[in-house]
Amino acid sequence: MKDLLASLAGWGVNVAIALTALRTNLMRSILTTLGVMIGVFSVILAVAVGNGAQVSVSQQIATLGSNMAIVVPQPDSGSGPPRPNDRGRLTERDGQAILREVSGVSAVAPQIRSSVQIVTPGRSATTQATGATPEYGVVSNVTASEGRFLTQSDVGSAARVAVIGETVANKLFPETSPVGETIRINRVPFTVIGLLESKGSNLGNDNDDQIVVPITTLRQRLLTTATQGPDDVTLIFVGFEDEDALLAGQKEIERLLRDRYRVAKGKINPFTVRTTTEIAETTGEVTQIFQAVLVAIASISLLVGGIGIMNIMLVSVTERTREIGLRMALGAKRSDIRNQFLVEAAVLCVIGGAIGLSLAILAASIFERVAEFPAPIGFDTAIMAVAFSAIIGLVFGGYPAIRASRLSPIEALRSE
Amino acid sequence: MATPLLETHDLVKDYAIGGEIVHAVNNVSLSISRGEFVAIMGASGSGKSTFMNMIGCLDVPTSGTLLLDGIDTKLLDSDALAEIRNRKIGFVFQQFNLLARTSALDNVAVPLIYAGIGYAERRQRAQHKLEAMGLANRLQNTPAKLSGGQQQRVAIARALVTDPLMLLADEPTGALDTQTSLDIMGIFQKLNDDGITVVLVTHEPDIAEFAARRIVFRDGQVIEDAAVKSRRKASAA
Ligand SMILES: Nc1ncnc2c1ncn2[C@@H]1O[C@H](COP(=O)(O)OP(=O)(O)O)[C@@H](O)[C@H]1O
Ligand SMILES: [Mg+2]
Numbered sequence: 082m083k084d085l086l087a088s089l090a091g092w093g094v095n096v097a098i099a100l101t102a103l104r105t106n107l108m109r110s111i112l113t114t115l116g117v118m119i120g121v122f123s124v125i126l127a128v129a130v131g132n133g134a135q136v137s138v139s140q141q142i143a144t145l146g147s148n149m150a151i152v153v154p155q156p157d158s159g160s161g162p163p164r165p166n167d168r169g170r171l172t173e174r175d176g177q178a179i180l181r182e183v184s185g186v187s188a189v190a191p192q193i194r195s196s197v198q199i200v201t202p203g204r205s206a207t208t209q210a211t212g213a214t215p216e217y218g219v220v221s222n223v224t225a226s227e228g229r230f231l232t233q234s235d236v237g238s239a240a241r242v243a244v245i246g247e248t249v250a251n252k253l254f255p256e257t258s259p260v261g262e263t264i265r266i267n268r269v270p271f272t273v274i275g276l277l278e279s280k281g282s283n284l285g286n287d288n289d290d291q292i293v294v295p296i297t298t299l300r301q302r303l304l305t306t307a308t309q310g311p312d313d314v315t316l317i318f319v320g321f322e323d324e325d326a327l328l329a330g331q332k333e334i335e336r337l338l339r340d341r342y343r344v345a346k347g348k349i350n351p352f353t354v355r356t357t358t359e360i361a362e363t364t365g366e367v368t369q370i371f372q373a374v375l376v377a378i379a380s381i382s383l384l385v386g387g388i389g390i391m392n393i394m395l396v397s398v399t400e401r402t403r404e405i406g407l408r409m410a411l412g413a414k415r416s417d418i419r420n421q422f423l424v425e426a427a428v429l430c431v432i433g434g435a436i437g438l439s440l441a442i443l444a445a446s447i448f449e450r451v452a453e454f455p456a457p458i459g460f461d462t463a464i465m466a467v468a469f470s471a472i473i474g475l476v477f478g479g480y481p482a483i484r485a486s487r488l489s490p491i492e493a494l495r496s497e
Numbered sequence: 498m499a500t501p502l503l504e505t506h507d508l509v510k511d512y513a514i515g516g517e518i519v520h521a522v523n524n525v526s527l528s529i530s531r532g533e534f535v536a537i538m539g540a541s542g543s544g545k546s547t548f549m550n551m552i553g554c555l556d557v558p559t560s561g562t563l564l565l566d567g568i569d570t571k572l573l574d575s576d577a578l579a580e581i582r583n584r585k586i587g588f589v590f591q592q593f594n595l596l597a598r599t600s601a602l603d604n605v606a607v608p609l610i611y612a613g614i615g616y617a618e619r620r621q622r623a624q625h626k627l628e629a630m631g632l633a634n635r636l637q638n639t640p641a642k643l644s645g646g647q648q649q650r651v652a653i654a655r656a657l658v659t660d661p662l663m664l665l666a667d668e669p670t671g672a673l674d675t676q677t678s679l680d681i682m683g684i685f686q687k688l689n690d691d692g693i694t695v696v697l698v699t700h701e702p703d704i705a706e707f708a709a710r711r712i713v714f715r716d717g718q719v720i721e722d723a724a725v726k727s728r729r730k731a732s733a734a
Contacts, residue, residue, distance in 0.1 A: 101599070
C-alpha cells in the first residue's frame, strides 16, 4: 500500500515534469498534439459511422420480422451459377404445402408485389403494393396504427380495401385521416381501411412508402402483366416458432420444394430460401468489413500522429541531453529518465486524444442531425480512444525514452 | 582506523582519440577520509575532471578499483550507482547546472524526487537548505533572476539536500568574481567544519589554500599530495 502510494506519487512527479517541459515548448507541443488529435478524431468518427451503419442495417433487418424464412422463385445462385432456363415458380399452393408439411411453422404469408399508381381528387402517388393475407401482419410484425389490418374475409371476397403506409397517407391526405376515404389504385376504386404502423426509414429506404391490399384483389384487379399460373406469388414469408425451428425448417422447405418441382439430383434449386438469421449475419459481416476498412484508413492518420510524437520526443531528448545528465548526477535512475519521457509522450497523446474525442463527439452529433444517420459514440469507444492514444504515446515515445535512459551520465552532462 | 570514505587503486581512464590512446587518468592510487577538505590542482587537461567524474560515479574507470565507503563500485549496477550519487554524493558544477524556468525551491528539491521523498517533505527540506544558504527570500526565483553567487548557493543547497557524505565541486568558483569566490569557499569551509567531506577541483592556487590537503595532477598522474601549510580561513579574511 505504501509502495503503491509512493509509486503513484513518483508518476505524479513525472506528470508535473512533463507538463513543465510541454509548457516550455508550448507551440511545438500544440502542433505535435494536433497530429494525435486528428488521428484519434478520424478513428473515433470511423468507428461511430461504422456503428451507425450496423445499427441502421440491423434496424432495417428487424423491420422484416424475425425467425422468418423468405422464399423467392429465383434460382439459388448459392448452389451454382444461375442459368437462364432455371426461371423458377412459386405458388400459393407451395405456401400451403409448407404450412402443412414443414415442422415448426407458425404462419405462411404469400405475397405478390407490384408497383401501383394511386390517385385521389387532386393528388397522386406511386408506391409499392403488397398483395397479402392477414398472416403477413403476423409474420412481419405489421399492424394498423389506425383503422384495421386485412382480414380473412377481405381476402376471401377480394375486397377492394387497402391499408396504406404513412408516407403514402401524407402524400394523398396531408390534412385529414385517410381511414374511410376512397382512393383509386390503377383506376380501380378502393376504400382505405387502415394506416400501417410506421417503421421509419433506414439507409435511405422508406419503410412507410407502401400499401397492403388483399392478395386476391391485387391478382384480379391490379396486375398489369399476366402471371404463369393462377396462383403465382412473388415471394412467401414463412414464420417459425423459434430460431431452432427456423434453422431446421430452411432445409425442409428446400427439400419439399425440390420434390414438388421434381428437381433432378444435381440440378440447382429454381427457388431460393433465405432466413432472417442469414440475412442479419451477412449484412452484419458486410457492415463490419465496411467499418474495418474505415477504421483502417483512419488509423493511418493516427500512425502519422504517432510518428510525429516520436519525432518530437527524439528532438526533446536531444535538446535536453544535458538536463538528463544533470538528473542522473542528482540520482535519477535509468527508469526515472525513461518514465519521465514516456509520461511526457503519454501526456501529449492523452491531451490530443481527449481533444480529438471531443471533436469526434461534436462531429458525430452534427452528422446525426444533418445526415439523419446514427453515429453513436459509446462510453467504451471513448475509453478506448483515450487508452489508445496513451498507448500510442507509450509505443512511439518508448524508443526516444529508452534512448534517453541509456545515455551515460557524464556524456550527457558534457553535451551541449 | 576506520575505512576511508574513498579509496582508489591504480585507477585508469583511457580515451581513444583518432586512433591514439590518451591516458586521462593514469594509475592513481589515493584515499580520502571522512571529514577531509581536499583540493585537486593541476594544469588544464591534467585529468582533474576525469578523476572527479569517476569518484562521483558519473564515469566508469577503464581499469583499477574505486572503493566508496568500502564498497567496490565495479560490483554495482547503474541503479545502485544512481543511488550512491543520490544519497552519498553532492555535486557542484562550474556552470551551476540549474534547471531553467524552475524555481530555486524546485531545483533544490530535485534530488529528493529520486530519493522517493513526498512532496511536502521535499519542499520543507529544500526550503531549509536554501535558508541555510541565506536565500530565504529567493525561494520562488528562477535562475535567470539570481546572481552567479546566488545560483551557486542554490546549487550547493541542492547538493546538500539529501545530506550526503561528500561534496564534489569541479571548479565551483570558475564562473564567479573574486569576492563571490571567497564567499563560496567560506561556505565550503563551514560545511567541512560541520563534518562533510569536500573534494574541490581548481586551477587557482589561492582557492586551493582554503583546503586542508592539496593533490596535484600532471598528465593524469598525482605528482604531489600534501597538507596545505598556511591554510586560509574565510572567516578571518
Ligand atoms: N570525453 C573525452 N573524450 C576524449 N578525451 C577526453 C574526454 N574527456 C577528457 N579527455 C581528455 O582527457 C584529458 C584530461 O581531461 P580533463 O580531465 O578534462 O582535464 P582537466 O579537468 O584537468 O582540465 C585531456 O587530455 C582531455 O582532452
Ligand atoms: Mg576540468
